[in-house]
Amino acid sequence: MAEIKNTNGTRVIDYMARDYDSLLLSMRDQIPEKLPEWKEYLSEADFGNVLLQLFAHMGDILSYYQDRVANESFLETSQTRRSVIHHLKLIGYKLSTAAPAAASLQLNVPSTVDGTVTITKGNAFATKSQKDKPSVRFEYTYETDLTIDWSLITPDSVTNRKYYDGIPVEEGRLVKDEILGTSDGKPNQQFMIAHSGLILRSVGTSQQLTKDIILTSELGSVTQEWTLQESLAFSAEGQNDFVIEIDDQDRTTIKFGDGNLGAIPDSGCVFKVTYRVGGGTDGNVTAETIQTIIDAPDLVLLGAKVTNPDPATGGAERETEEHAIQHAPTVFRSLKRAVTADDYEALALDFKGVGKVRAERSSWNEVILYVAPEGGGYVSDVLRANLLAYFEDKRPLSTIVAIEDVDYVKIYVTAEIGVGSYYSTDDITEKVQAAGYALLEFDNVDFKQVIYLSKFYEAIEDIDGVEYVTITEFRRDGQEDQIESRGKIVLQSYEIPRIPGTLPDDPESDSDYAAGIKVVIGEEGT
Numbered sequence: 245m246a247e248i249k250n251t252n253g254t255r256v257i258d259y260m261a262r263d264y265d266s267l268l269l270s271m272r273d274q275i276p277e278k279l280p281e282w283k284e285y286l287s288e289a290d291f292g293n294v295l296l297q298l299f300a301h302m303g304d305i306l307s308y309y310q311d312r313v314a315n316e317s318f319l320e321t322s323q324t325r326r327s328v329i330h331h332l333k334l335i336g337y338k339l340s341t342a343a344p345a346a347a348s349l350q351l352n353v354p355s356t357v358d359g360t361v362t363i364t365k366g367n368a369f370a371t372k373s374q375k376d377k378p379s380v381r382f383e384y385t386y387e388t389d390l391t392i393d394w395s396l397i398t399p400d401s402v403t404n405r406k407y408y409d410g411i412p413v414e415e416g417r418l419v420k421d422e423i424l425g426t427s428d429g430k431p432n433q434q435f436m437i438a439h440s441g442l443i444l445r446s447v448g449t450s451q452q453l454t455k456d457i458i459l460t461s462e463l464g465s466v467t468q469e470w471t472l473q474e475s476l477a478f479s480a481e482g483q484n485d486f487v488i489e490i491d492d493q494d495r496t497t498i499k500f501g502d503g504n505l506g507a508i509p510d511s512g513c514v515f516k517v518t519y520r521v522g523g524g525t526d527g528n529v530t531a532e533t534i535q536t537i538i539d540a541p542d543l544v545l546l547g548a549k550v551t552n553p554d555p556a557t558g559g560a561e562r563e564t565e566e567h568a569i570q571h572a573p574t575v576f577r578s579l580k581r582a583v584t585a586d587d588y589e590a591l592a593l594d595f596k597g598v599g600k601v602r603a604e605r606s607s608w609n610e611v612i613l614y615v616a617p618e619g620g621g622y623v624s625d626v627l628r629a630n631l632l633a634y635f636e637d638k639r640p641l642s643t644i645v646a647i648e649d650v651d652y653v654k655i656y657v658t659a660e661i662g663v664g665s666y667y668s669t670d671d672i673t674e675k676v677q678a679a680g681y682a683l684l685e686f687d688n689v690d691f692k693q694v695i696y697l698s699k700f701y702e703a704i705e706d707i708d709g710v711e712y713v714t715i716t717e718f719r720r721d722g723q724e725d726q727i728e729s730r731g732k733i734v735l736q737s738y739e740i741p742r743i744p745g746t747l748p749d750d751p752e753s754d755s756d757y758a759a760g761i762k763v764v765i766g767e768e769g770t
Contacts, residue, residue, distance in 0.1 A: 262307035268300035319569060325492035328565045337572040341444045342523025343596035345559030346624035347382060347534060347552045349411040354547050355399035361542050363390040366418040368539035369550055371529055380527055382413040382534055412626045415559060416443055416522030429511030431502035440494040441521040445596050445630060459486060463513035479506040527559035528619050557621035558597040582638045588613060595634050597627050602691045602738055610644045614738040620686040622649045653735055654744040655684055657700055658717035658762040667709035673763045679703040680761025684743045693741050697731040
């Protein structure tokens with residue numbers, strides 16, 4: 245509430261609180277001094293009171309806009325995505341779009357099939373739709389076709405079918421040759437593509453294996469391809485370049501030059517654009533779920549079947565404002581050039597689909613990036629190829645960049661607990677497992693982590709209904725002692741702790757730990 249204060253003998257209104265109630269109270273506090281003859285100002289029937297309420301209402305609205313303008317004027321206090329986009333544009337940083345999950349498919353056909361079959365960009369596969377979950381579409385995205393010669397593959401003696409492993413696919417949908425519009429020959433033309441949710445991972449990388457967006461113009465019989473750049477500031481006069489801007493609603497606008505910085509498209513030329521939309525964590529599907537061929541007619545005619553032996557990884561939602569505010573300064577300081585280990589890590593994290601990364605120099609001219617995709621798991625062939633291409637114009641000429649999977653270290657924890665009277669054993673067990681899961685969840689751990697036994701005691705003892713807890717097992721994979729004597733587990737610089745039973749190659753014996761911690765119910769009264 246606003247107050248009338250005396251400062252140096254002068255009555256001053258404290259405007260720190262400027263909502264409806266405080267403004268109305270402040271005006272009423274002025275009435276006895278300014279208008280002592282007004283006695284009925286508290287009456288709801290008094291017309292003057294109605295005016296005070298209107299003034300307070302308008303003051304509340306104006307104060308709201310004042311605060312919003314002040315907040316949105318600075319990056320760290322911005323509340324809207326649009327303001328964050330505009331602030332970061334000043335340092336050449338663009339918020340990342342959603343990243344598609346990648347998977348490797350296994351294809352099999354009857355043993356009688358011979359000859360070749362070609363898989364082309366846009367051939368699609370999908371998971372089966374369920375009542376509460378729609379199907380997820382995956383596509384072959386490489387520019388070069390994949391040809392399989394079945395005559396060279398020996399049939400499996402048990403299933404009597406031929407198998408081919410390693411078809412790289414990505415979640416999303418290809419939009420091919422969309423008519424963007426017709427040029428009017430004026431400078432600084434803009435066109436908005438029809439579908440929101442563009443997948444865009446890197447710009448200006450000539451050696452990309454999968455191009456995120458392809459723009460061509462047709463004028464008569466002449467077809468020209470335009471090049472996507474981060475900015476037109478370095479585009480020469482007449483150079484066929486364009487840039488894109490993605491707004492807070494994930495709508496994409498294509499922009500052309502003014503003739504001095506980038507070419508002006510010829511009047512009458514028709515633009516066609518090919519791009520992909522999608523991305524997000526929904527694409528991180530589990531193993532053996534991509535089993536439907538939806539857009540590959542040659543495979544259907546062969547009686548082919550597909551599946552994904554391993555889970556899809558790397559799917560991530562669009563970059564949040566909070567992440568961008570925290571991460572953008574490190575990318576800006578690197579000047580988008582990879583020299584130090586910190587530069588490599590900052591730039592790799594700027595590539596969507598990368599969840600965690602650790603850069604280490606193995607020699608004077610080789611840098612190893614230990615990469616974990618979004619959500620955990622192992623690096624897919626698609627992510628590896630595109631990430632290497634992304635660093636081509638950022639690394640020193642003599643430096644070799646290698647990408648390795650992180651070493652996931654399973655942490656085994658067994659806790660004997662006592663459950664209080666009138667508490668459900670199943671509910672308490674679930675809460676204890678959830679507490680262990682939170683401590684070892686992928687988003688909550690990092691490289692070179694130190695895992696303390698005391699943290700598990702604290703998390704479990706804080707659960708209402710747990711009378712006592714004794715941790716009888718606290719060790720990393722490969723350690724013989726059941727309890728780490730120092731009360732902590734120290735991991736190496738390329739190691740990340742994880743929950744047993746969460747990767748497909750884990751043995752069945754890890755299933756008891758899959759929720760983060762193995763729970764044993766102790767005897768009552770112990």
